[in-house]
Amino acid sequence: MRSQNLIAMSFFEYKDIVEEGDLVLAFISRNDIKPIRVTKNAILNTRYGNFLHNDMIGSPYGKQMAGAKGYGFIHLLHPTAEMWTISLPHRTQIVYTHDSSYIMQRLNVVNGSRVIEAGTGSGSFTHSFSRSVGLKGRVFTYEFHEPRYLEAKREIEDHGIDVNTFITHRDVCQDGFEIQVPENFHNGDNKINAQVIFLDLPSPWIAINNLNNVIDPQMKVGICCFSPCIEQVHKTVESLQENGWVDIEMVECRGKRWEARKEMVRDVNDVIKRLKDIQSRRDHGIESRKRVKLEQQEDKEAGVPRGFNPFGKGERVKEGDINYSWKDVTKIESEIKTHTSYLTFAFKVPLIIPE
Ligand SMILES: C[S@@+](CC[C@H](N)C(=O)[O-])C[C@H]1O[C@@H](n2cnc3c(N)ncnc32)[C@H](O)[C@@H]1O
Secondary structure, X not given: OOOOOOOOOOOOOOOOEOOOOOEEEEEEEOOEEEEEEOOOOOEEEEOOEEEEHHHHOOOEOOOEEXXXXXXXXXXXXXXXXXXXXXXXXXXXXXXXXXXHHHHHHHOOOOOOOEEEEEOOOOOHHHHHHHHHHOOOOEEEEEEOOHHHHHHHHHHHHHOOHHHOEEEEEOOHHHHOOOOOOOHHHOOOOOOOOEOEXXXXXXXXXXXXXXXXXXXXXXXXXXXXXEEOOHHHHHHHHHHHHHOOOEEEEEEEOOOOOEEEEEEEOOOHHHHHHHHHHHHHHHHHHHHHHHHHHHHHHHHHHHOOOOOOOOXXXXXXXXXXXXXXXXXXXXXXXXXXXXXXXEEEEEEEOOOOOOO
16 A cells, blocks of 8 residues: 555656655765655755755756755755665665676566565665566565564555565564465466575575475576675575575675776877986986976976976876876776675576476
8 A cells, every 4th residue: 555645656667757746866965865755845954955845846857956045956866776775764784786786687687587585674675676577577575573574565565666576574584485475476376486586684594495385496596695704605505505506606796996087198208308307317416406406496486387297296287188198097996895795696497307
């Protein structure tokens, strides 16, 4: 059931204009994105001022909106699974897009896939799965912590992703994954028949024992277990092997920021000039160096430009200055910012018995 008087904003469909009842992500700054339901006469208070919901209604998505007092601004963004991940209210640790996108690609999650996820947590990955499996696919997600289950259920309904996502309040280690599958969620035989499994819980090796009756017996099934420490990976791999999973591989996603900038192309004539300069300094010795410094000081005081020296001290040149030639280069950060967990992948292939 969706909240009354609200038009559920779909994560599957995109539209151009903000309407009353829409879920809008108010981009205040990179680290401050506020999800809001656009409601008549409501006000969004931010450190950059107040923003009237009435002014949002009828505005195009993406619009930069000025505050009620004319200073400060926000952007009105359309919700997507990725934007939801960086703006959602955290109730647990969450899976971020660099991991979720990799996992979905490795497990071949496509339009129509049937997915099991446990635990739901803050619902970050649930939204990505829901969007990727589309209206033909189904997501079965499980959460054993009751307040988290209730909050996730409310959010799933409120965001309209309940069209393909079904949440169950359950301890999957103790009670397994089998459920009474709702009519519009099974594909003929009242079973889940999952082709993709994602486990983000403290003891995946126990939950793995309970998967046999809920996976698709006709298809290659992929699993990913998301564990922050290597001891957990070890136990997970043992359990996967005992349960007949093959092609087991552990992967870690490490994100690095690539800085793109321009580097000046140095001309061979610059090199020759520089070498001549060094040679002449050597020839004239320390006295001359002192004199050069004195001359430079006098020039500085008189406001005479120092001229550009491509090899070091001299006039600063702005990156990309059209009077010089440049090439595009990249530099990577040495520090890794994104290790969250080890990803253990495995697959199960149906046993084909020849007739
Ligand atoms: C790290 S959070 C999952 C975060 C989620 N992947 C996301 O992207 O938002 C782990 C969740 O698993 C739940 N959990 C732990 N053990 C469980 C179990 N045996 N059965 C069901 N849920 C469980 C916890 O309550 C917690 O909410």
